[in-house]
Amino acid sequence: xxxxxxxxxxxxxxxxxxxxxxxxDMPVQYTTIVDEHTAVRNDSGIFxxxxxGRLKIHGPDATxxxxxxxxxxxxNLKPGQVRYNLVCNEKGTxxxxxLVYQHGSDFLLVVNASNRLKIVSWLLSNVRSLNVQIxxxxxxxxxxxxxxxxxxxLAKQLxxxxxxxxxxxxxxxxxxxxxxxxxxxxxxxxxxGIEIILPKGEEIKVWEKLVAMGCxxxxxxxxxxxxxxxxxxxxxxxxxxxxxxxxAGLGWAVKLDKGEFIGREALVKEKNTPSGRxxxxxxxxxxxxxxxxxxVTQNGAALGKVTSGTFSPTFNKPIAMAYVPxxxxxxxxxxxxxxxxxxxxxxxxxxxxxxxxxx
Amino acid sequence: MDPIKLRYAKTHExxxxxxxxxxxxxxxFAVDLLTDVIYIDMPDVGDPAxxxxxxxxxxxxxxxxxxxxxxxxxxIEINDKLVLDPATISKDPYGKGWLxxxxxxxxxxxxxxxxxxxxxxxxxxxxx
Numbered sequence: 001x002x003x004x005x006x007x008x009x010x011x012x013x014x015x016x017x018x019x020x021x022x023x024x025d026m027p028v029q030y031t032t033i034v035d036e037h038t039a040v041r042n043d044s045g046i047f048x049x050x051x052x053g054r055l056k057i058h059g060p061d062a063t064x065x066x067x068x069x070x071x072x073x074x075x076n077l078k079p080g081q082v083r084y085n086l087v088c089n090e091k092g093t094x095x096x097x098x099l100v101y102q103h104g105s106d107f108l109l110v111v112n113a114s115n116r117l118k119i120v121s122w123l124l125s126n127v128r129s130l131n132v133q134i135x136x137x138x139x140x141x142x143x144x145x146x147x148x149x150x151x152x153x154l155a156k157q158l159x160x161x162x163x164x165x166x167x168x169x170x171x172x173x174x175x176x177x178x179x180x181x182x183x184x185x186x187x188x189x190x191x192x193g194i195e196i197i198l199p200k201g202e203e204i205k206v207w208e209k210l211v212a213m214g215c216x217x218x219x220x221x222x223x224x225x226x227x228x229x230x231x232x233x234x235x236x237x238x239x240x241x242x243x244x245x246x247x248a249g250l251g252w253a254v255k256l257d258k259g260e261f262i263g264r265e266a267l268v269k270e271k272n273t274p275s276g277r278x279x280x281x282x283x284x285x286x287x288x289x290x291x292x293x294x295x296v297t298q299n300g301a302a303l304g305k306v307t308s309g310t311f312s313p314t315f316n317k318p319i320a321m322a323y324v325p326x327x328x329x330x331x332x333x334x335x336x337x338x339x340x341x342x343x344x345x346x347x348x349x350x351x352x353x354x355x356x357x358x359x
Numbered sequence: 360m361d362p363i364k365l366r367y368a369k370t371h372e373x374x375x376x377x378x379x380x381x382x383x384x385x386x387x388f389a390v391d392l393l394t395d396v397i398y399i400d401m402p403d404v405g406d407p408a409x410x411x412x413x414x415x416x417x418x419x420x421x422x423x424x425x426x427x428x429x430x431x432x433x434x435i436e437i438n439d440k441l442v443l444d445p446a447t448i449s450k451d452p453y454g455k456g457w458l459x460x461x462x463x464x465x466x467x468x469x470x471x472x473x474x475x476x477x478x479x480x481x482x483x484x485x486x487x
Contacts, residue, residue: 032394033420221421287398289418311397311420340416340423 005050006142006200007207016219022114024051026220033221037313040189040226044148045218046210053116054141054197055109055123059132062107066100068261069126071245071254077102082169082184086245086253087119092266094239094248095122099186101171108182108197110143112235126262142203146215147193147226149356154213155194158206159183163194176206188223190230190354225310228319231281231352237292238279238307238321246270247323249279249351277304277323281351284318287311288339290346295338296322303328306337312353319353320346360453362387366472368429369481373453379467381430384457385417385448388482393419396445399426401437401459408432408461410471415458417448426458429472436460 002025011018016027027048029036039045057066066074072085081102087095096115101108111119116138123134146155152164161174163183171184181198198206211217224234233239233248244267245254254267284290290309295302309320320337328335331350336343360382365373371389375382390396398418408414413425414434437459441447448456473481 028421029394034395225420287418288400289397289420289423291423311395311418313420 003051005048006203007048007050010204010207011048011217014217016217019220021220022051022112022116024113026051027217029219029221030217033219033225034313036216036218036222037225039216040148040191040218040222041314042149044146044151044154044193044215045189045222046207046215047145047147047218047220047223048143048207049145049195050142050203051113052138052143053109053111053113053119054137054143055111055116055120056103056135056137057107057109057123057132058105058135059130061130061132062105065127065130065132066107067259069123070098070100071261071263071267072100073255073258074100074102074107075258078170080171082171082186084253086250087122088245088261088263088267089241090263090266092244092263092270093241094235094243094245095119095241097233097235097239097250101182101184103171103173103182114236140200141197142200143195143197144203144207144210145187145189145193145195146210147187147189147191147218149192151191151193151215154210154215155196157213158209166194177209179206188230188232189226190232190352191226191356224308225313228308228310228321229312229314229352229354231321231354233279233321234308244270244275247275247277247279274326276326278326278329279307279321279351280324280329281349281353282306282320282322282335282337282346283349283353284320284337284344284346286318286344288342288344289318290320290322290337290339290344294340296324296346297336297338297343298328298334300343302338303335314354321351324348360384360457362453363475365453366429366469366474367478367481368427368472370425370427372427372429374429374469374472376463376467376469379432379463380435381432381461381463381467381469382457383429383459383461384452385426386478386482387452388485389424390449390452390456393417393422393424394449395420396449399441399445399448399458401442402434404434404437406434408434408459417445428461430461430463430469431465432461432463434459435462
């Protein structure tokens with residue numbers, strides 16, 4: 001039986017097409033992917049991301065615990081700061097990519113829906129003698145993302161602390177329509193915006209208010225095309241337990257010099273003798289769309305595989321991310337993608353495909 | 360075209376016969392599921408159409424689907440307008456959004472295809 005967020009019945013009664021995603025019955029689209037994508041790029045969109053796992057880490061050893069579990073540094077987070085992080089196994093491959101929020105004397109982890117139970121048991125099995133408690137708050141809270149160039153201006157009308165004063169990747173305990181909520185200047189779309197965590201049951205009035213103010217309801221379909229344009233990896237596609245952070249282009253989130261952590265030894269080896277494949281962006285001049293697992297080729301020989309591909313609504317052309325050999329990963333390299341038996345030319349381009357203009 | 364009078368394949372193509380010429384398109388149910396149609400790969404005029412075999416594909420942001428020939432024969436015309444403006448198939452699937460015309464081999468017969476009521480029943484079960 002699929003899990004449902006608190007907004008599930010709103011989605012169903014407002015024309016959403018629902019799909020299973022990481023064990024949750026979630027809206028993929030209300031209108032069309034392109035329509036919702038465009039709203040987020042040009043105006044504002046609102047997403048139910050209640051399916052994302054929210055795990056609270058308490059206790060005097062919380063910092064040393066996270067330092068052991070994750071590849072990035074959590075010891076030097078400023079109050080309220082949020083940081084992208086990776087959980088690796090001993091082989092140095094990726095169990096999940098997460099956000100770590102510094103929150104008072106605690107930390108909050110936002111993990112992928114599909115990995116929540118795996119990560120909870122991974123955390124529990126690695127507590128050992130540390131004085132740390134793990135509390136899964138996913139089912140008692142809701143989470144909403146408001147994204148787009150007009151997102152902050154809309155949301156600030158409902159929030160007691162002005163989110164436009166919040167630094168990028170910082171969070172604050174505030175009130176949204178008088179409901180205690182954690183606001184963060186984060187997102188997964190490549191646009192400015194915020195994500196709001198609030199008690200379950202309180203999300204519906206905030207959601208309906210923002211929709212009434214002109215924020216377009218958006219499904220996971222455009223969340224995927226938006227993150228792809230922004231060059232962000234999606235767990236299960238660009239990254240998984242067979243991928244290490246360095247080949248995935250996430251070496252910036254691996255701090256080998258911060259001290260011991262799970263996977264460090266393997267990642268030091270990987271750094272000295274790389275796997276030889278890297279994640280790249282690909283662009284195609286035609287209209288046919290490369291999809292996940294399609295072979296990337298050169299002169300008919302398979303070199304790698306597409307991890308995600310779509311038709312970019314912003315650039316009006318097909319784009320993809322793929323793993324290719326490092327010696328063929330330079331921007332401008334001409335490759336082909338085997339699209340159902342026909343080789344379509346493509347070019348390596350720099351990631352991200354889309355970068356918002358910062359004001 | 361009046362959807363009530365069309366015949367339907369399980370794979371969501373519709374067919375309509377005049378003389379021995381069969382016009383083929385995709386149903387509204389199918390194009391609504393696809394949404395955001397980006398590209399339609401058409402066969403060439405003169406290509407054979409083999410019943411149940413793919414003669415083209417329709418690509419949307421979300422997915423790609425094969426288009427299957429509901430009847431046997433020869434492709435005698437393709438809807439060029441769809442190649443230039445694939446969104447037409449979403450706007451008018453039973454009219455301007457037709458895909459190809461097939462000159463049917465042998466005696467024109469659509470008995471192997473569903474009528475409207477049977478197709479409605481199929482999509483009702485698929486939407487759940």
